[in-house]
Amino acid sequence: MKLLILGGTVFLGRHIVDAALARGHQVTLFNRGRHGSELFPGVERLTGDRDAKLDALRGRSWDAVIDTCGYFPRVVRQSADLLRDAVGHYTFVSSISVYKDIPGANADESTPVGTLDDPTVETITGETYGPLKALCEQVVQAELGARAFIVRPGLLVGPHDPSGRFTYWVTRIAQGGDVLAPGDPDMQVEFIDTRDGAEWMVRCAEDGVTGVQNMTGPRAALSMREFLEAARATLNPAANLVWVPEDFLLERKVTPWTEVPLWIPKADQGMLSVSIERALAAGLAFRSLAETLRDTLAWATGPDAIRTPPERISAGPKPQIGLTPERERELLDDWRRTKAG
Numbered sequence: 090m091k092l093l094i095l096g097g098t099v100f101l102g103r104h105i106v107d108a109a110l111a112r113g114h115q116v117t118l119f120n121r122g123r124h125g126s127e128l129f130p131g132v133e134r135l136t137g138d139r140d141a142k143l144d145a146l147r148g149r150s151w152d153a154v155i156d157t158c159g160y161f162p163r164v165v166r167q168s169a170d171l172l173r174d175a176v177g178h179y180t181f182v183s184s185i186s187v188y189k190d191i192p193g194a195n196a197d198e199s200t201p202v203g204t205l206d207d208p209t210v211e212t213i214t215g216e217t218y219g220p221l222k223a224l225c226e227q228v229v230q231a232e233l234g235a236r237a238f239i240v241r242p243g244l245l246v247g248p249h250d251p252s253g254r255f256t257y258w259v260t261r262i263a264q265g266g267d268v269l270a271p272g273d274p275d276m277q278v279e280f281i282d283t284r285d286g287a288e289w290m291v292r293c294a295e296d297g298v299t300g301v302q303n304m305t306g307p308r309a310a311l312s313m314r315e316f317l318e319a320a321r322a323t324l325n326p327a328a329n330l331v332w333v334p335e336d337f338l339l340e341r342k343v344t345p346w347t348e349v350p351l352w353i354p355k356a357d358q359g360m361l362s363v364s365i366e367r368a369l370a371a372g373l374a375f376r377s378l379a380e381t382l383r384d385t386l387a388w389a390t391g392p393d394a395i396r397t398p399p400e401r402i403s404a405g406p407k408p409q410i411g412l413t414p415e416r417e418r419e420l421l422d423d424w425r426r427t428k429a430g
Contacts, residue, residue, distance in 0.1 A: 090109075090114045090115070090152045090153060090294070090295060091114070091115045091117070091150075091151045091152045091153075092109050092114045092115065092116050092117070092151060092152065092153050092154070092155065092291075092294065093117045093119060093146075093149075093151040093153070093154040093155075093172075093176065094106060094109070094116060094117070094118050094119070094154070094155050094157065095119050095120070095139065095154065095155070095156045095157060095158055095159070095168060096118075096119075096120055096156075096157035096158040097116075097118040097119075097120060097125075097129075097157065098118070098120060098124045098125025098128055099124055099125065099249075099251065100245065100249050100250060100251055100283060101157050101182065101242075101245055101283050101286070101287060102157040102158070103125065103128060103249060104247075104249070104283045104284050104286075104287035105155055105157065105287040105290060105291060106118070106128075106129055106132065107284075107287065108284070108287045108288040108290075108291045109291050110129070110132070112291060112292075112295075114291070116129075116132050116133070117132070117133040117134075117135060117149075117151065118132060118133065118134045118135065119134075119135045119136075119137060119145065119146060120134075120136070120137075120158075121136065121137070121138055122134070122136045139158070139159070139164050139165075139167065139168055140164050140167065141167065143167060143168060143171050146168070146171055146172065146175070147171065149175060150175045150176065151175065151176050151177075152176070152177050152178065152294075153176055153177060153178040153179070153180065153294040153295075154172055154176045154178070154179050154180065155180040155182070155290060155291075155294060156168065156179065156180065156181045156182060156229070157182050158182075159181060159182070159225045159229075160213060160218075160221060160222070160225065161211045161221060161225070162208070162221065162224040162225050162227070162228045163209070163211070165181070165225040165228050165229065166228045166232070169228055169229050169232035169233060170232055173232050173233060176236075177236065177297075178236050178238065178294055178297055178299075179229060179232075179233040179236055179237050179238065180238045180240060180290055180293065180294055181225065181226060181229040181237065181238070181239050181240070182240050182242065182290075183222045183223070183225065183226050183239055183240060183241045183242075184218070184219065184222045184241055184242060185241045185242065185243050185303055185305065185360065185363050186218055186219035186222060187202040187203060187219045187220070187222050187223040187226065187241060188200045188201070188202060188203070188219070188360075188363075189201045189202055189203040189204070189219075195362060195363070195364040196359060196362075196363050196364060197303070197363075197364040197366070197367075198241070198300075198301045198302065198303060198364075198367060202219070202220070202223035202226075203219045203220035203223055204220055204223070205217060205220045205221070205224070208220075208224055226239045226301070235299060236297075236299065237299060238293060238294070238298055238299050238300065238302075239300070239301040239302070240286075240290060240293075240302060240304050241301065241302065241303045241304060242281065242286060242303075242304045242305060243279050243280060243281060243303070243304070243305025243306075243361075243363060244279065244280040244281070244305065244351070245280070245281060245283040245286060246280045246281065246282060246283065246381065246385065247282045247283045247284055247381055247384065247385055247388075248284075248384050248385055248387075248388035249283075249388065249393075249395065250283070250385070250395070251395050252410065253350075253410040253411065254346075254347075254350035254351065254410060254411075255280060255350065255351070255385065256385055256389050257350050257410060257411030258316075258317070258320055258350060258351065259320065259324065259382055259385045259386045259389060260386065260389050260390070261411065262317070262320040262321055262324045262325055262328045263324045263325050263328075263386055263390075264325070264328075265325045265327045265328045265329075266328065266329065267329050267331050267421055268317075268328050268329065268330050268331065268417075269331055269333055269349070269412060269417050269420055269421055270313070270314075270317055270330040270331060270332045270333065271313070271332075271333060271335070271338060271343075271349045271352035272313070272333075272334065272335040272338065272352050272354075272355075273313070273335065273355070274312060274313055274314035274332055275312050275313070275314065276312060276313045276352070276355075276358055276361070277310050277311065277312060277313075277358065277361050277362045278311055278312070278313050278316050278351050278361050279305045279306065279307075279311070279361045279362065279363060280305065280306065280351070281304060281305050281306035281307075281375070282306070282375065282376055282380075282381045284376070285306070285373070285374065285375050285376055286304050286373075288374075289304065289368070289371075289372065289373045289374070290304075292372060293371060293372075296371075298371055300367075301367075302365075302367045302368045302371060303363050303364060303365050303367065303368060304365065304368050304373065305363055305365055306365065306373075306375050307375050307378065308369065308375055310362070311378075313351065313352070316351070316378070317330055318330070319378050319379065319382065320382055323378075323379045323382045323383060324382055324383075324386055331421055331424070333420065333421070333424050335352075335354060335355065337424060337427065338352075338420070339354065341420065341423070343412075343420070344409075345357075347409065347410055348409055348410075348411065348412055348416075349411075349412060350410065350411060
């Protein structure tokens, strides 16, 4: 298969390239050439920009395209329109953040998506990201029709993750000592090793899978306690989990999801229990959690770990990902005093 990847050098994209090459496909990358110039020697690279600099794609054709980096509908429309008659299958990587409201567990692909009062906005915030992705989906579906495949990933984790969310827990557990464990130990968490998602998307492109599918994991429900205990058993059994209630953390202005990754308040926990029945039926499979934990730690402590996330270096102040050692110690000391008092 001749496969075009829009992006292809950062996190999900590079894992898609790895999966495609491993399956014997002929890969072409289209991106701005800002990252990963040392990756994939021998793979064809086309340099350009999704926004009005698509000339390198003109006059070419591919069996399929996987679009890993579309955020604004105006920009996505340009590539979808240009490639409409140049590809047989179009995969667009969206997000489960498209869902407007998830009141309970197991929201599926029919759950309503968010909307914007101004659909032309091109500023990404916590409020606009999901609705913008939903608008991008609609553009791809309108341009490609029955040849469009919309993938809505949950939290992507594993080696080369620029977000630091999953990596925070991996490195923190490996350090040992008293580890602040947040909220309800039975809270469900969802994430997927990006390598598993990448392999599945390549196979879906091969098979011509279309429609809309959520892509997260694991196969069976996983609680925060089970996740952290697995990390402890795999990475450092000497680590000591200290469970701190949600109310205590919120009273002290601890920021869910960023300052304490994977933890969100009870009212929003439907976002971590999204149905993946369609993807499972389409062959989505998972490696062991222990493998993901070990591989992520090996990468995070190795020479090619991402210290500053690509595309975020000049994007202004970003929220603290994970508790600083000082903040964690302060919270644990305060929690012990509260319990003793």
